[in-house]
Amino acid sequence: MPELPEVETIRVGLSALLPGKTVRGETHNWPKSFPNSKADVQRYLIGAKVVDVTRRGKVLIIGLSTKYSLVIHLKMTGQLVYRGKSVGFGGGHPTDSLVGQLPDKSTRVVLSLDSGKLFFNDQRKFGWMRLLPTAEVPSIDFFKKIGPEPLSASFTSKEFMVRMRHRANTSVKAALLDQTVVAGVGNIYADESLYAAKIHPATLVKNLSDQKLQKLLASLIEVLTLAIKKGGSTDRNYVNHEGKKGNYLNYAKVFRKNGQPCRAAAQRLSKLESRAVERTFVLAVRS
DNA sequence: CACTTGACCTGTCCGC
DNA sequence: TGCGGACAGGTCAAGT
Secondary structure (H helix, E strand, O other), X not given: OOOHHHHHHHHHHHHOOOOOOEEEEEEEOOHHHOOXXXXXHHHHHOOOEEEEEEEEXXXXXXXXXXXXEEEEEOOOXXXXXXXXXXXXXXXXOOOOEXXXXXXXXXXXXXXXXXXXXXXXXXXXOOOEEEEEEHHHHHHOHHHHHOOOOOOOOOOOHHHHHHHHHOOOOOEHHHHHHOOOOOOOOOHHHHHHHHHHOOOOOOOEHHHOOHHHHHHHHHHHHHHHHHHHHOOOOOOOOOOOOOOEOOOXXXXXXXXXXXXXXXXXXXXXXXXXXXXXXXXXXXXXXXX
């Protein structure tokens, strides 16, 4: 679930907390969540200072003074929650938090730092965190094939169109979800940007005009920017570095609105007509 | 190369 | 109430 806006929210939060702090310990209870050897942990993680926290697509990268990095993919249900020692490891405010006392039963990895602990929770165990030499990070398979950052100033609509056209025979939604086309888009922001651009998700890319694709990119940028501003989306699982939910779904127009009347249609159509549009709308929400 | 499918996992919900 | 199955949806490996 964590897509670009959610991972970016965590990145900003951890950037304010971790740099300069030293890692004192690491424990994990599910090997796939942290596959490195004990020897590597001793050599490159314990005693290392956090240098920076960066992001590429949906992947978070914690740079270390040992010239190794912790590369983290939250996949569907991953959470990265920091609790300072002064605060203790108890839960957050009940209304805006989804996590209580930590560690909990979904905690897979705990990093101890001088100032507190970083908890990697992952209900479904799809996510992972691994130590890699910083210089090798860009050359792992995932990063070698990944597309450009949609919010980067150097990303042009021309490049977007070229990449989309390579997926001529797939649905436009499948193309948007393909990380080698554009980095960081998942289900929520694909649905929202397609709706904003008035494109049915099942439309084949080859049947979209250049103009439509340009509109789609503009919508995507708009949607992602607002989502970051609202701290990301919490559907069921996502929380930020403080364990708090995101607010974007209050602004979402279609994601998880299956069966509800179409707002755009309700504004300008008679009851009879809007009923027909509602059916189309429900179709459009399904992936 | 373009595209599809199955595997990886657990918690939740729905029908019987 | 308990129990099985569908579903949730991001990647990767292996398939056509």
